[in-house]
Amino acid sequence: MRKLLWVLLIAVLALGAAACGDDDGDEGAASTPATSTTADLGLLTPGTLSVASDIPYQPFEFFDPGSTEAKGFDVDLVTAIAGTLGITDVQFVDQSFDSIILSIKQGRFDMSASSWTITPERAKEVAFGDPYFSANQAILVQEDSTVASLDDLEGKKIGAQRATVGADLAATVPGAEVLRYESADDAFNALAQGRVEAAITDYPVVAYASAQKPTLKVAAEVPGNLALGLMFPKENAALLEAFNTGLETIKADGTYDEIYAKWFGEAPAS
Amino acid sequence: MDEVIRQYFDWDAARPYLPDLARGFWVTIQIAVLAEVLCLVLGMLLAVARQAGRGARGRAGRIGGAVLRGIAVAYINFFRAVPALLVLLLMAGSFPFLPIPVVKDLTTFQIAFLGLGLVYAAYIAEVYRAGIESVDRGQTEAARSLGMGGGQAMRLIVLPQAVRRVLPPLMNDFIALTKDVALVSVLAVPDVVSVARDAQSVTFNSSTLVVAALFYLVFTLPLIWLLDRVIAREKRRAGRGDIVTP
Numbered sequence: 001m002r003k004l005l006w007v008l009l010i011a012v013l014a015l016g017a018a019a020c021g022d023d024d025g026d027e028g029a030a031s032t033p034a035t036s037t038t039a040d041l042g043l044l045t046p047g048t049l050s051v052a053s054d055i056p057y058q059p060f061e062f063f064d065p066g067s068t069e070a071k072g073f074d075v076d077l078v079t080a081i082a083g084t085l086g087i088t089d090v091q092f093v094d095q096s097f098d099s100i101i102l103s104i105k106q107g108r109f110d111m112s113a114s115s116w117t118i119t120p121e122r123a124k125e126v127a128f129g130d131p132y133f134s135a136n137q138a139i140l141v142q143e144d145s146t147v148a149s150l151d152d153l154e155g156k157k158i159g160a161q162r163a164t165v166g167a168d169l170a171a172t173v174p175g176a177e178v179l180r181y182e183s184a185d186d187a188f189n190a191l192a193q194g195r196v197e198a199a200i201t202d203y204p205v206v207a208y209a210s211a212q213k214p215t216l217k218v219a220a221e222v223p224g225n226l227a228l229g230l231m232f233p234k235e236n237a238a239l240l241e242a243f244n245t246g247l248e249t250i251k252a253d254g255t256y257d258e259i260y261a262k263w264f265g266e267a268p269a270s
Numbered sequence: 271m272d273e274v275i276r277q278y279f280d281w282d283a284a285r286p287y288l289p290d291l292a293r294g295f296w297v298t299i300q301i302a303v304l305a306e307v308l309c310l311v312l313g314m315l316l317a318v319a320r321q322a323g324r325g326a327r328g329r330a331g332r333i334g335g336a337v338l339r340g341i342a343v344a345y346i347n348f349f350r351a352v353p354a355l356l357v358l359l360l361m362a363g364s365f366p367f368l369p370i371p372v373v374k375d376l377t378t379f380q381i382a383f384l385g386l387g388l389v390y391a392a393y394i395a396e397v398y399r400a401g402i403e404s405v406d407r408g409q410t411e412a413a414r415s416l417g418m419g420g421g422q423a424m425r426l427i428v429l430p431q432a433v434r435r436v437l438p439p440l441m442n443d444f445i446a447l448t449k450d451v452a453l454v455s456v457l458a459v460p461d462v463v464s465v466a467r468d469a470q471s472v473t474f475n476s477s478t479l480v481v482a483a484l485f486y487l488v489f490t491l492p493l494i495w496l497l498d499r500v501i502a503r504e505k506r507r508a509g510r511g512d513i514v515t516p
Contacts, residue, residue, distance in 0.1 A: 098471040105474075125474050159458070163471030179458040180468050190458065193366035195378065 041085065042236045043110050048089040049082050052109040054097035057184055059208050059263045060115040061092065070094075073204075073263040074113040077132060078230070080255050081246035096182065098163035101125050104233050111239065112231040115202055117165040127234045130244045131227035132256075137169050138203040139219040140191060140210060147198055147219045159187035159196035165226060166200035184209075191216060202228075204264060277476050284477040287469040291478065294465035295485040301383045301461065302448040308387030309447070310440075313394025316342045318424060320399055326420065342395070349392035355453050358385040362457045382454040382461075390447050397439045401432030438504065441497045445490050462486075 044050060053074065056062035061072040070092035079090050092113075095103060100112050104126050115135075118128045141147045155175035160167035162180040170178045179196055181187040187199040188209050199206075203221055210216050232240045250256045284291075319342035323335010349357070361381045368374050376384070405428045413423035433440075455464035466482035 098467065101474055121472075121474075162468060168472075180464070180471075181458050182456055186458075189363065195366065 041087075041239045041242055043087075043239070044107070047087065048091060049078070049087045049111070050109045051078055051090060051092050052095045052100045052103055052112040053092050053114040054100065054183070055092070055094045057115060057205060058212075059204065060202075061113070073133075073259060074115060076259045076262065077250075077256070078111075078113045080250050080259060081243055084246040084249045085242050097161060100231075104231055107233050107235065110232075110236070111243070114231075115205075115228050116231050117202075117226045118229040119165065122231075127232045127237070127240055128229035129232065129240055130247055131229050132247055133228040134225045135228060136203045136221040136223060136225055137166055137200055138206040138221045140188065140199045140201075140206045140216055141197070141219040142191065142194070143215050143217050145197070145217075145219060149220050150222055152219075153198055156197040157195070159190045159199040160184075161187055161201060164201060166202070169222065170200050188213070188216065202226075278480050280475050280477040283473045283475040284469075284481050287465065287478050288481070290465045290469070291462055291481055291485065294460055294462035294482070295489075297379070297459065298448070298451045298461045298463075298485075299489065301379070301386065301451045301454060301459070302444075304383040305386040305390060305447055305451075306444050308383065309390035309394045309443075312387065312391035313398055314429075316346060316391060316395035317398035317402060318429075320346070320395065321402060321424070324420075346392045346395050349389050350396070352389075354386060354389045354450055355456070357389055358382065358453055358457060361385050378454075378457045378459050382451075382457060382459045386447060386450060386454070390443060390450075393443050394440065397436045397443060398432065400439070401434075401436035402428055404435055405431050435504075438497055438501050441493065441500065445493050445497070448490060448493075449486065 053061045053070065055070055057072075059072050060074045061070055063070060075090075075092055078092075082088075082090050093109065095109075095112075097114065100114060101122060103109055104112050115133070116122065116128070117135075118131065122128070139147065139150065139153070147153060150169075150173055153170075153173045153176055156173075157177045157179060158170040158173065159179045159181060160170050161184045162182065164184075166184075167178060167180055170176060179187075179190065181190060184199075184201050184205055187196070187201070190196050191199045192213065192215060198219065200222075203218075206218055210218050230243055232243070247256075250259075319338045322338035322342075323332055326332050326335050358381070361384070362378055365373050365376055365381060402424075409427050409431070410423050413427040414420070418426070451461055452463040454461055455467065458464065462482045462485055463479075466478040469478040470476055
């Protein structure tokens with residue numbers, strides 16, 4: 001028994017050492033291309049762009065089953081812009097949505113791309129790049145629901161993801177009870193279960209969910225085109241400026257339209 | 271330093287949410303108490319089932335006892351080995367889709383206390399079991415020799431002594447259970463942690479979480495103090511020899 005414990009202990013230590021070794025290797029490899037091009041962008045790890053994102057939020061950011069590679073509109077967009085800046089290593093890191101603003105403030109990530117609606121409250125805490133997408137909020141309901149507008153939800157239960165604009169919008173409905181979930185998918189699931197009357201979030205996400213789940217449909221869009229922006233710590237203006245320039249570049253050379261068409265099936269209304 | 275104080279103790283950021291937080295803590299207490307009642311009862315049944323058939327004379331009694339024991343052991347080991355969070359997510363995520371009358375209509379509040387009650391019943395059963403096994407065999411033998419049946423001896427002689435001995439660990443589990451109610455915030459049940467996080471997501475300030483912690487302290491600290499008192503009293507009694515410890 002004693003011997004077994006020793007063997008286990010040594011195995012664990014060896015594993016730990018191996019893991020650390022791997023990390024060192026990665027950093028070494030990543031820092032090699034950290035040439036002068038990215039040195040002035042103030043990245044936490046030169047040559048690597050760390051991006052906080054609440055995954056999944058289809059089709060903006062999600063994992064395919066069995067994959068740890070983030071994909072989606074935001075991922076392609078950030079990767080493309082980073083490419084114009086000479087950054088080839090873009091790391092999307094899954095974080096819970098309501099924790100990201102604090103993490104960005106504390107400088108734990110270079111930036112966040114998580115289909116952030118630019119709001120005055122958020123802009124007080126962090127900096128936003130130029131808008132890269134504009135979207136309405138939309139109401140998702142069960143197939144047989146008669147809800148056709150926000151007013152129809154008076155006094156009803158509405159599901160939304162914690163800390164989102166959708167949750168704030170739901171809270172403005174008179175008498176409505178807002179149930180705040182960890183993720184948009186949790187809210188959609190609660191809707192499918194009949195625990196809430198409707199779920200509210202960004203239109204593209206609602207449209208995507210209704211296409212994936214035949215028992216759910218889009219009841220209505222809530223007018224008020226909200227702008228989405230990439231999020232940066234206020235301290236790193238250089239990176240924000242570089243990304244604004246990069247966004248211009250990929251809009252000008254058609255890359256943006258390609259990415260848009262890839263995820264939303266149509267060219268953006270300009 | 272100012273930022274530290276502002277982040278945790280910004281009274282102005284927390285004040286508007288006090289009524290919501292109080293309502294949230296009331297939900298927390300309701301779930302804790304309902305789950306506690308459920309796990310005390312279910313835990314007792316499991317603990318007794320785990321002793322079933324000991325000393326049964328007939329063949330049927332022995333086989334029946336073995337089956338009961340098997341079920342109890344399987345239940346206890348399953349719920350001790352699986353995270354409570356997983357059990358809650360499993361129940362909340364699936365029940366409304368099941369074609370089972372009562373189960374499919376359970377609210378998340380009901381699932382919250384049922385789930386925690388089911389999980390803690392396993393721990394409570396083990397606490398009871400320790401109590402039951404600490405009562406000397408001679409007690410059962412004496413009861414049986416007086417003409418009591420196996421069930422009677424368990425109910426009238428063993429359990430009263432057993433429960434009394436395990437009062438401290440039972441209270442300990444109740445405190446642990448109360449704290450685990452925080453898990454139900456992932457089911458969008460408006461417990462105090464859930465309310466505090468909602469507020470934090472609006473204010474970008476952690477003071478509401480600190481207030482939630484204070485609510486917990488006000489409730490659990492007296493329990494912890496009471497627990498220490500009970501332990502001290504048991505010790506004095508044991509010292510005086512009031513409890514027959516073989």
